[in-house]
Every structure is written in C-alpha cells, then in structure tokens.
Amino acid sequence: MPFMPFQILGFWLRGLLAAAMLVAGPLLLKYWYDHRHVEVRTQVLAPVDDETRRLDRDVEAPVVVRREDWRFGLNRETAALLGGLALIGLSIGGGSFAYPLLLKRGRREDEPDDSLRGQMRRLRRPDGTDLYVELYGPEDGPPIVLTHGWGADAAEWCYAKRELGDAHRLILWDLPGLGRSSQPTGRDYSLEKMARDLDAVVGLAGDAPVTLLGHSIGGMIILTYCRLFPEALGTRVSGLVLAQTTYTNPVKTTSHAAFYTAVQKPLIEPLLHLTIALAPLVRAMNVLSYLNGSAHRSTHKDSFSGNETRGQLDFMARYMPKGPPAVLARGMFGMLRYDATDTLASIPVPALIVPGGRDPVLLPSASAKMAEAIPGATLLELEGAKHAGLFEYHARFADAVRRFVAATAVAPGSRR
Structure with missing residues (x-):
C-alpha cells in the first residue's frame, strides 16, 4: 500500500498493539504454567475435650495441604491458557488465516x-x-x-x-x-x-x-x-x-x-x-x-x-x-x-x-x-x-x- x-x-x-499482543500471550501462558498445579488447603476439625471447653480455649484446627492438577473448565487458569494461545496465534498467523479468508478467491487472471x-x-x-x-x-x-x-x-x-x-x-x-x-x-x-x-x-x-x-x-x-x-x-x-x-x-x-x-x-x-x-x-x-x-x-x-x-x-x-x-x-x-x-x-x-x-x-x-x-x-x-x-x-x-x-x-x- x-x-x-x-x-x-x-x-x-x-x-x-502487535508488540503488546506478542508480549501478553507468553505472559498468560506463564501464568497458566505457574498455576497448573493447584494447592488445596483444608482445615481438619479435631475433637475438643471437656477441659478445653471448661477453660474456654480456642483450638486451632490443623490444616492439610494437598496438590491437585489443574482441570480445564471455567477458571482463571483455563482463561489464561486459551487467551495466551489465541494472542500468540493471532500474532503469527492472523494475517494469513483470519482476515483474507473473508474475501473471495479471484479467477487466475484477476490475481x-x-x-x-x-x-x-x-x-x-x-x-x-x-x-x-x-x-x-x-x-x-x-x-x-x-x-x-x-x-x-x-x-x-x-x-x-x-x-x-x-x-x-x-x-x-x-x-x-x-x-x-x-x-x-x-x-x-x-x-x-x-x-x-x-x-x-x-x-x-x-x-x-x-x-x-x-x-x-x-x-x-x-x-x-x-x-x-x-x-x-x-x-x-x-x-x-x-x-x-x-x-x-x-x-x-x-x-x-x-x-x-x-x-x-x-x-x-x-x-x-x-x-x-x-x-x-x-x-x-x-x-x-x-x-x-x-x-x-x-x-x-x-x-x-x-x-x-x-x-x-x-x-x-x-x-x-x-x-x-x-x-x-x-x-x-x-x-x-x-x-x-x-x-x-x-x-x-x-x-x-x-x-x-x-x-x-x-x-x-x-x-x-x-x-x-x-x-x-x-x-x-x-x-x-x-x-x-x-x-x-x-x-x-x-x-x-x-x-x-x-x-x-x-x-x-x-x-x-
């Protein structure tokens, strides 16, 4: 042109804008990578004896931490993965696939x-x-x-x-x-x-x-x-x-x-x-x-x-x-x-x-x-x-x- x-x-x-897309894509993928394993923290309620009740003491329930693998679904990790892949895909292939496909392919003599x-x-x-x-x-x-x-x-x-x-x-x-x-x-x-x-x-x-x-x-x-x-x-x-x-x-x-x-x-x-x-x-x-x-x-x-x-x-x-x-x-x-x-x-x-x-x-x-x-x-x-x-x-x-x-x-x- x-x-x-x-x-x-x-x-x-x-x-x-192109530079921002290219930077944002890998950052979103890094966020997904860093959070692909989720820590789940659960408090376990222990029994309380009569002496503890009599003294009105607060007893802190123990916490159990376990690691769970990320699952595809409606969560931030999934959004980061899909968003990162989409931005990288658009950054390197949007011109070849997205916009030109909306136009007609001309006859050989028109190209x-x-x-x-x-x-x-x-x-x-x-x-x-x-x-x-x-x-x-x-x-x-x-x-x-x-x-x-x-x-x-x-x-x-x-x-x-x-x-x-x-x-x-x-x-x-x-x-x-x-x-x-x-x-x-x-x-x-x-x-x-x-x-x-x-x-x-x-x-x-x-x-x-x-x-x-x-x-x-x-x-x-x-x-x-x-x-x-x-x-x-x-x-x-x-x-x-x-x-x-x-x-x-x-x-x-x-x-x-x-x-x-x-x-x-x-x-x-x-x-x-x-x-x-x-x-x-x-x-x-x-x-x-x-x-x-x-x-x-x-x-x-x-x-x-x-x-x-x-x-x-x-x-x-x-x-x-x-x-x-x-x-x-x-x-x-x-x-x-x-x-x-x-x-x-x-x-x-x-x-x-x-x-x-x-x-x-x-x-x-x-x-x-x-x-x-x-x-x-x-x-x-x-x-x-x-x-x-x-x-x-x-x-x-x-x-x-x-x-x-x-x-x-x-x-x-x-x-x-």
Missing part, C-alpha cells in the same frame, strides 16, 4: 502476478543511487514511464504489464531506497531529487516522447518534474496520467485534514524522526502487523472498496514489512514540503486525472482541483475505488490509459 505522512500514526498504533520480466537496466545517479529500471513491451510502441506509489515498487504495475505491454513500451522503475533501487548516499528523499531521477529514466526512451504515469507520490513526482523541467513538456513528454494523487502536501488533502494539519508539527513530524531513529524496531513491528492481520485490515480500509481478492489484498499488505522504515519516513518528510499549486496552470500537455471515487487517503476533490487548473486536463473518476483503485479496477484503468495514449502520443522521431 502506498504510504502518506499522516499514516505514520497507524504505523505506531498497529506496531505497539496479481509479477512473473513477467522485461529488459533490466541499472542507472547510476550522481548522488550514488543505483536505480533499477525495467523495459517491457515492443521497442517501437508508444513509451509510458510508470512511477509507483511510496513504499511500493515497480511490481505495483504487474497488471499494466499484462494489459498494456502488448502494444506499449513500458518503462518501470523503483524509487530510490525501495525495491531493487539503492539508497542515496546523502539520504535525500525530496521530491525534487526523485524528479531528477525521473528525468534520467525518461532518457531511456530515446527520441520518442513519453507519457508519464504516476500513482500517489508518483503523481507528485511528475508534477515536480513539470516544475523543474518545463522545456521537456511537449518535446520529451507528450502527456501525463495522474492517478490517486494530489497537488500539495497530502496532509491537507486527505480525510480529516483539519486534524492531521493540526498535529503535523507536534505529532506527525516527531514520530517520523522517531521512526528513523528506531528503524529496526519499527520494521519488526511492521512485520508483526503483517503477520497478525492488522496490515491487511488497514490496507483494506484505505486502499480497497471491498471488491478485491485475497491475492490483491495480500499483495498490497506485503508492502508493510518490505519498506525500510527510515526510507519511508524520509520520503514522507519530502511530501510534507511538497506544493505544485503554481505549476498546474503552466502545464501545456494533455493530462488524464484519475481519482478514486471513495479514496480516503487523497480525496477526489484534490483531483478535481487539478483537472480545473491544468488547461488540457480530463477528469476520469474510478467510481467506488479507493487509493489502490488502479490496482483493484485494473482493467478499467488500463483501458483509460490506452485510449489516452492513443489520442496524445507522438510518433517516434517527431517532436511537437
């Missing part, structure tokens, strides 16, 4: 499959980043450069390869620090740095003008690219596809934006710093979140409309433990400083804006504003979709991209 800065709150809440492979390239950048790039599809097809969401990798485009790769030249890349791309030595995860990386990837298309397609932070990187490389628009770039993205700091264009904006400085940013400082711990908590199913629940809530398959949900939930927490946090800092509002009106190429109709992560209203501000923009809402709408409704999305590229692509060797 692509990650936004405000979702760092969920990182920590899910992680701390995500990243086994398709194209030509693999490595791009060495001046800051030390080694970018992984994959070229897929016919060399003479209209080129599309695909930029994935934050925390994901190029595998997010597995449906695009299957549905667009027969007639288009797809150029997919992993953002720095994610997937098979290395981390920059200077720890620069600003959107400006990623836009310059995108420019290098665009160069792999040769003379053919490309369509830039971006999801979530991918769209933000594209708009930053438009600001930094305006001369490329209409020459090296023939069109833009911006899917489930925003034009400004995403904290301001999400649901409950007023709350998140208020807590950005006092809560979100300190938690991002803490995530960087405690990255190994956060990664362990993210692994537990995936194993116990809370990552699946969060992904379902934010990214899917309820029509996803088990495979689609698990595919996106797996990004939770995969992403390096320090990398994710630094990229989130970059998004907090992002604003492309003034760039929109100066974009001279056609743009297809694709919001998810029910996206709670980046609201459709942000896409509507982009569509109004970009002169050649078209708004196409994926009705019912959330933040992973291009993944859940992949056939509809691919068809929209296909038609857009057919209408806007420039033949190889020509310039606008």
